[in-house]
Amino acid sequence: MAVSRTASAGAAKARKRPARPASRPAPPADAVQVGDLSEFLGYSLKRAQLRIFEDFIRCVAPLQLTPAQFSVLMLVETNPGRNQTEIASTLGILRPNFVALLDELESRDLCARSRSSNDRRSHILRLTDKGRAVLSRARKLIEARHEARLRELLGDHNRDLLLTMLGKIAREF
Amino acid sequence: MAVSRTASAGAAKARKRPARPASRPAPPADAVQVGDLSEFLGYSLKRAQLRIFEDFIRCVAPLQLTPAQFSVLMLVETNPGRNQTEIASTLGILRPNFVALLDELESRDLCARSRSSNDRRSHILRLTDKGRAVLSRARKLIEARHEARLRELLGDHNRDLLLTMLGKIAREF
């Protein structure tokens, strides 16, 4: 699977006859055929992920938050008082790479580091008031624009099923 | 969402009482809580995608194929005689980045470039015999190891539903 952010594929659903669903324009006869590739989960997973991130970024554009930054704010809000290693490792971010990410959030006054009094090696993380406010606005934007459109596309039931299966893959596969 | 390839999350399914499914060990009381973050599709999607790619790479390790290389071989087999621009754009790969990818496949004698006689600017792509053989072996490995385990985890029906929804997101969202 290759898959960057610019889609194109028109992958006509494989049929014996070239029947058209009428809802979707017929792909040009000379279009490249995606073929069996779309039957491999990794391919569709990657393309869907890129599409979702793209839309996520667009939806929170007013707040200038990347998905990574959003995930850090979410986790620090839910787990105030944790140190960098704990937050980073929960998100699958390596400690060295977490430094610049936090520097940025701190420079924008969204998140604050403070030395732990128990263990003076640790930096305890908390959201600032502004951080909480921005996160709250971000959640509302995502919920109202991003997740709502997704539920509209898939239906509530299927959307929840999708989330369940993705979680299962992430945790148990 | 941050999400790299090293997972950890234990995200106990939200309940009124701390009931344990018994199948999965209880997360340590001091574990960082993923909380609402796992309710955002982008987060689970990214983590699942990383997990799937990781397993994909492991399954085809004997053939030393990345997901991107696999997708190129698949597309060139299904669409012999197409040029670089057509194959690259279908996969969402930018033309400049496609050059090194093809160089590698060609140096390993899996894929061949040849100048088009119609338009001498174009490089026509075809799989070599070795390319077809390697791709065939790769498909068998993925099917037998990777996709089979996935079907086992999710069930055939859910797995197909998952693929359908991901395709819908990639194409229509």
Place this chain on the structure above:
DNA sequence: TATTGTTATACTCTATAACTATA
């Protein structure tokens, strides 16, 4: 001796501009 945060660094992916050869 081990761990936390950090720096330095490298490698992969992705993105844009610009060149060349053809059209």
Place this chain on the structure above:
DNA sequence: TATAGTTATAGAGTATAACAATA
């Protein structure tokens, strides 16, 4: 002039080693 393949390059994201401060 426009397009195909290419080069150069820059920026993210991700990975490892090693250092200072602290335990």
